[in-house]
Amino acid sequence: xxxxxxxxVVTAGWPCQDLSQAGKVAGMKGSQSNIISHLFRLLDSTxxxxxxxxxxxxAFALHLRGGEAIKDVTVELSxxxxxxxxxxxxxxxxxxxxxxxxxFIVASRVDDAMSVIFDGDSQPxxxxxxxxxxxxWTEGNRGxxxxxxxxxxxxxxxxxxxxxxxxxxxxxxxxxFIPGIRDAEKLQxxxxxxxxxxxxxxxxxxxxxxxxNAVSPPVARWIGKxxxxxxxxxxxxxxxxxxxxxxxHNMASGGPKKVPEYWLTAVEGPKKPRRSNISNxxxxxxxxxxxxxxxxxxxxxxNSSLRWDPEFMKDLRAYxxxxxxxxxxxx
Numbered sequence: 001x002x003x004x005x006x007x008x009v010v011t012a013g014w015p016c017q018d019l020s021q022a023g024k025v026a027g028m029k030g031s032q033s034n035i036i037s038h039l040f041r042l043l044d045s046t047x048x049x050x051x052x053x054x055x056x057x058x059a060f061a062l063h064l065r066g067g068e069a070i071k072d073v074t075v076e077l078s079x080x081x082x083x084x085x086x087x088x089x090x091x092x093x094x095x096x097x098x099x100x101x102x103x104f105i106v107a108s109r110v111d112d113a114m115s116v117i118f119d120g121d122s123q124p125x126x127x128x129x130x131x132x133x134x135x136x137w138t139e140g141n142r143g144x145x146x147x148x149x150x151x152x153x154x155x156x157x158x159x160x161x162x163x164x165x166x167x168x169x170x171x172x173x174x175x176x177f178i179p180g181i182r183d184a185e186k187l188q189x190x191x192x193x194x195x196x197x198x199x200x201x202x203x204x205x206x207x208x209x210x211x212x213n214a215v216s217p218p219v220a221r222w223i224g225k226x227x228x229x230x231x232x233x234x235x236x237x238x239x240x241x242x243x244x245x246x247x248x249h250n251m252a253s254g255g256p257k258k259v260p261e262y263w264l265t266a267v268e269g270p271k272k273p274r275r276s277n278i279s280n281x282x283x284x285x286x287x288x289x290x291x292x293x294x295x296x297x298x299x300x301x302x303n304s305s306l307r308w309d310p311e312f313m314k315d316l317r318a319y320x321x322x323x324x325x326x327x328x329x330x331x
Contacts, residue, residue, distance in 0.1 A: 004046040009227065012039050013056040013215070040076050049080070051110045052227060056215055059088045059101035062250070073105065074254060082107035083255030085114040091189070093269020094218035097150040097278045098187045099134075101268060102215070104223065114253045116226050119271045130171075132278035133312070137167040137178075137293050140300030144308075149277040154184055156212030163208035167289050167297075168278060174315040176294055180285025181207050187281070189217040222270060295320040 004010060014036040036055075043049060061069045070086065077084045084107040091100035106113045134151035135144045145152030151166045165178045179187065181204055185194050188211050195207040202209070250268060254260035267273060298316045301308060317323045 002042070002045050004042050004050060006048055007050050009052045009054065010039075010050045011054045011056075012036070036073060040080070043080055049109060051108060052116075053077070053082065053105070053107040054223060055105040055107070057103055059103050059250075061103055062088070063248075070103065070105070074252075074260070077105075077107045078254060078256050081256055082109055083113050083253075083258065084108075085112075085117050085253035086251070087117045088250040088268045089219055090268040091216040091219055092150055092275065093267060093273040094189075094216060094222060095274035095276050096187060096189050096216055096218065097276045097281050098152075098154060098216070099147045099150045100153045100216060102219070104219075106223070113255075115229075117223070118251060118253075119226070130277075130279075133169045133171065133309075134166050134278070135169065136164070137176075137289060137297040138164045140297045140306075141304050143306065144301070149279060151179070151187060151278070154188055154212045156209040157205060163205055165208070167293075168286075169312060169315065171311065171315070174318060176289040176316075176319055177283070177286045178289055179283055180287065181211070182285050183283050184208065184211045186284075188214055189219075190214070192284075218274075291320055295322060298322055 055073065057069070061067065074084050074086070084105055086103055086105040088101050088103050091098050091102075104117060106117045108116070130148045132149055134147040136152055139145060145166065151168065154166070155164055157163050165184060167176055167178050169176055181195070182192050185192060190211070195210045198206040198210055249262040249264045251263040251265055252260055294316065298313075298320050299322070301313070301316075
């Protein structure tokens with residue numbers, strides 16, 4: 001296809017492996033992230049440009065090399081007559097017990113893109129008596145994705161396309177488990193067995209890849225609903241609550257004749273967030289974290305320079321029996 005069809009909205013994303021903190025961090029010059037250039041090629045070849053563009057990628061793109069990737073994209077949008085606004089949105093603020101921070105860029109030729117993606121400010125979430133903690137048992141050297149009452153971002157798989165679901169520490173029972181694929185579907189915001197049809201095209205690995213690479217439906221639904229509003233008459237909710245930001249920010253806007261402005265907000269979600277905790281989540285297919293996996297993670301964590309919760313390490317040692325192994329070797 002050399003041109004875009006006549007349409008109002010075009011949605012797109014580009015592979016995050018070159019931008020992700022857990023990936024190659026090669027930036028926009030990486031072989032995968034450079035795919036976004038094809039969108040601009042199609043826009044240049046299309047006489048009637050779409051009214052809106054919605055782009056998505058990992059939030060780490062804002063920090064990698066000073067946000068080079070996002071700057072490149074917004075500059076290209078401005079060149080083509082689009083006013084743009086972007087914001088980091090977290091799936092946790094949309095009713096899912098998953099910390100999934102993604103940057104969404106809304107570009108418009110007809111409306112104020114700010115009023116689509118900006119929706120005021122609210123109070124940050126404070127967990128008073130947390131019982132569950134999500135982490136990545138596949139990590140342990142550079143970080144573990146520690147998340148209170150939620151799981152860290154679901155992944156499509158490891159570099160070898162092997163499913164790598166996060167683990168959960170149940171502090172009440174001093175146990176560790178991992179969610180199954182149907183649990184992952186619900187954690188992402190899909191209905192049960194939404195990806196079941198993919199079993200014929202890669203088995204369960206294919207299902208994990210679909211879930212881990214997806215955009216959380218509640219987030220997409222919220223953006224879609226706001227697109228339907230008459231934004232030319234809508235004032236920015238919570239405009240006074242926005243704080244001007246310098247280098248570190250999670251919201252910005254700009255355009256062809258507009259100097260980019262940057263803000264920092266406490267909550268990365270809608271004005272009236274819907275928050276959910278793992279404590280209230282029903283796991284249907286969870287299974288215990290294997291002793292081999294738990295032991296490997298524990299050893300990596302002990303030998304790293306990372307800090308950890310003392311109770312977490314205590315339960316890990318008891319769960320894996322590492323203390324007993326050390327005592328036996330000494331004896």
